[in-house]
Amino acid sequence: MNLALAKNETGRAVSDSFAVARDRLPGTGRVAEARSTAFEAYESVGLPHRRIEDWKYTDLRVLMREVLPLAPAPDAAALKRAAAALKLQAVKGARRLVLVDGVFAPKLSELDGLQKGLAIRTLREVLEGGDASLQAQLLAPDNANPMVALNSAMMTDGVVIEIANGVVLTQPLHVVHIAGGAAPAAMFTRSLLRLGKDAGATLIESYSAAEGAATYQVHDSLIVAIGDNARLDHVRLIEDSREAFNISSAVVTLGAHAHFNTFGMNSGSAVSRYQATIAFTGEHSRVETNGVNLLNGRQHADTTLFMDHAVPNCASREVFRAVADDRGHSVFQGRIIVRPDAQKTDAKMMTRALLLSDEAEADNKPELEIFADDVTCGHGATTGALDESLLFYLRARGLSEKEAQALLIQAFVGEAIESIVDDDLRELAISAAQRWLEARA
């Protein structure tokens, strides 16, 4: 009864929001129709709750309760706040593409002197401008997942990046999400990255709030298509404000002989969920996906990965580390499916959680579904506290309790960070981890 009531109320709020926002959302015709269909799909379920298996540990009806109204386009004050925050977000040598309150901010972005074979447009342009193939790709994610459906209905802006065949970017791309609004709001973004055959790129995504921003919700999605023999290095860092929500989805496909190295670290936000589907569509491709949650207070972070081995001879590695202090709650759900044709699949998943307090929680749910008979698959999961004998050794050498813990935590998450191939990206992840550790000390 209560649940039904909650759903109705939540449903009505979003319904109103969608009705109000509709005219502001880019795209007509096919795009507008797709939005309506997606919204109906979302509304039939509402915010996902614990009785939906996939959301068992992350009950958004309890944690999030409502979807906030769509953020208005950033005004001068919001942009100014964002510009100040951007200085802290700058990644040396990277090309910045900035979204403020879910809207592309051309003045804060770097669009000059694009390398030949690199095209960058905004989601708004593409949804309004009508490149049919790009639109189709942007509308492709299916509506079975309610939060993907909601994002499909409400997507407002984002970046659409195309890298032509044979083009290897010399400069990393950095998509910066900054919340700068003065009133509580939700932003709905969707980005697309298309890498042609033999192409290569490095993509950084970061999420944070400007000083003085109100509480907010990030609803983001990323669609990635990696062509044959192409390679993508990807890092996403969530350092959202401690009241924020971040619900992000990724849909990634790999062609043949392709390589995807991805790393995600979550040390911000009150509640976050990152759900990624990675599908092999060509043989001899490889994915390394690694992640770290660093949580304290009452933070809740959920990483849900679905690795789809649909074709033979592909390899995937998942390394995940969670550190939870206070009443922090970390969730890792890793599903690997090896379809009947996917012989010679090599898939491994290892997740480890470190609990720093008695009230911290870590849930690990590995799921392997193997329908081929000539494969190497494995998974492992551990949960534990810091080793007292190591702590004492460090303290006997002069490190304070916090310093000793920090060194051991760094070592613990280091195993996931070390899998980042690119040196600069690895440094970026290490410094984000250090920021969390310093804030803790």
Place this chain on the structure above:
Amino acid sequence: MSLLEVKDLKVRVEDREILHGLTLTVNPGEVHAIMGPNGSGKSTLSHVIAGKPGYEVTGGEVLFRGEDLLEMSPDQRAAKGVFLAFQYPVEIPGVATMNFLRTALNAQRKARGESEFSTPDFLKKVREVAKSLNIPQDMLKRGVNVGFSGGEKKRNEILQMALFEPAVCILDEMDSGLDIDALRVAADGVNALRSPDRAMVVITHYQRLLNYIVPDVVHVMSKGRVVKSGGKELALELEASGYAQFEDAA
């Protein structure tokens, strides 16, 4: 003033009393050996001095330069100049030895109000000490003690001792797991650190180690007490006659 004074120390682990009133006075420049059979409380003494959790002090005191050591956290004791060379140094995967050494050294210096070492000065110092102990550079890049042999682990302890320059070094069963060559290298490292300002407490089961690190004073421990103290000849006497006589005495 004595460097380290242990007075009538009584220590319990869970429900069992391990030390029943142990007294020991160590002055600067002295090397003391503590010998005794297994279970006599030698390692407990070293752990309590270093501040390992899990021991309950039910009586007596431990003073370091007149200050109450038992009131201090393990890291405060380290900064004051108390060093325990572990019997079984732990392996810490993911923490590079070099990073660990620098973090520890600077933490101690900071606690004493001294300036932190600059990177070049630090590297120079570590390289010098490592060379004198036959520790190859690539060992310093690896995780602390990860994949080290028994001898390498002990040499890494002595390397830290040389680097931190403590006032009191407690060497807990330094000879365990070492062959004769490794023992000689380790003992040479320790002997090089003997100085008029520094004291050492060498805890050992066997007399063998004391051929290489020659003590000024030898104590025999049995059942949680020092039952006999004497000069270095006491160690030889023990070698000949064993601990049994003292077990009766205790």
